[in-house]
Amino acid sequence: MxxxxxxxxxxxxxxxxxGILALCLWLxxxxxxxxxxxxxxxxxxxxxxxxxxxxxxxYELDIENPNQDSGxxxxxxxxxxxxxxxxxGRKAIPSFYQGKDKTRQVIDQMDVETxxxxxxxxxxxxxxxxxxxxxxxxxxxxxxxxxxxxxxxNREGKIPIxxxxxxxNKKKKVKLRxxxxxxxxxxxxxxxxx
Numbered sequence: 701m702x703x704x705x706x707x708x709x710x711x712x713x714x715x716x717x718x719g720i721l722a723l724c725l726w727l728x729x730x731x732x733x734x735x736x737x738x739x740x741x742x743x744x745x746x747x748x749x750x751x752x753x754x755x756x757x758x759y760e761l762d763i764e765n766p767n768q769d770s771g772x773x774x775x776x777x778x779x780x781x782x783x784x785x786x787x788x789g790r791k792a793i794p795s796f797y798q799g800k801d802k803t804r805q806v807i808d809q810m811d812v813e814t815x816x817x818x819x820x821x822x823x824x825x826x827x828x829x830x831x832x833x834x835x836x837x838x839x840x841x842x843x844x845x846x847x848x849x850x851x852x853x854n855r856e857g858k859i860p861i862x863x864x865x866x867x868x869n870k871k872k873k874v875k876l877r878x879x880x881x882x883x884x885x886x887x888x889x890x891x892x893x894x
Contacts, residue, residue, distance in 0.1 A: 731772075731848070734763055735875070736762070736764075737761070737874065738760065738761055738859065738867075741757070741859055741866060741867050741874070742759075742864075742865050743757055743758070743812070743824060754811060758808075759807075759808060762806075763798065764802075765799070765800065767800060767801065770841045770842060771797060771799050771841070772797070772798045773795075773841075773842060774795055774838075774839050775837055775850075776792050776793065779793065779810075779833060779834070781833050783820050783830075783831055783832075788813050789810040793806055824861055824865055827862055827868070830858055831859045831861060833856065833858075833859060834855070835853070835876055836852070836853065836855075837853050838851065838852050855877060857876040857877060858874070
């Protein structure tokens with residue numbers, strides 16, 4: 701009887717140890733979400749006396765993969781810039797693969813919607829302009845040659861713009877954070893329609 705109890709106790713210890721080991725492996729191997737940061741931003745010509753009827757937004761977006769064990773497959777990344785509730789610009793970054801522990805820089809520009817340019821330009825000249833940037837995409841992790849299911853990514857950030865048409869905060873960078881529930885619903889509908 702005593703040998704049976706010690707065998708069951710030993711078996712219970714082995715199962716418990718394997719469970720703890722599995723939990724530790726899962727925590728160590730679970731991939732982290734990528735980080736998105738706008739490191740450079742400008743709206744050239746916004747503070748000049750030349751009153752043109754159109755403008756452009758120039759930006760530099762850093763996409764960082766913090767995972768040392770997982771690469772990331774990105775679907776198209778959609779960037780949308782809003783002034784208040786008005787969508788002033790939209791850009792799609794084509795799909796790509798990002799290797800382990802790599803950072804990708806995307807330097808691009810987009811035209812500002814003509815009907816919103818005058819209002820945005822006046823807000824910039826008054827140093828009261830603030831744009832909201834929304835980013836949405838779907839990603840798949842590649843860990844040890846195994847692709848994960850798709851994960852939806854929705855991020856947003858606020859960009860304060862000074863009179864010079866550039867980022868006016870001290871850090872001169874804007875890290876995009878998790879989007880609000882309202883934005884997630886809107887972006888999910890947008891992704892499904894494309």
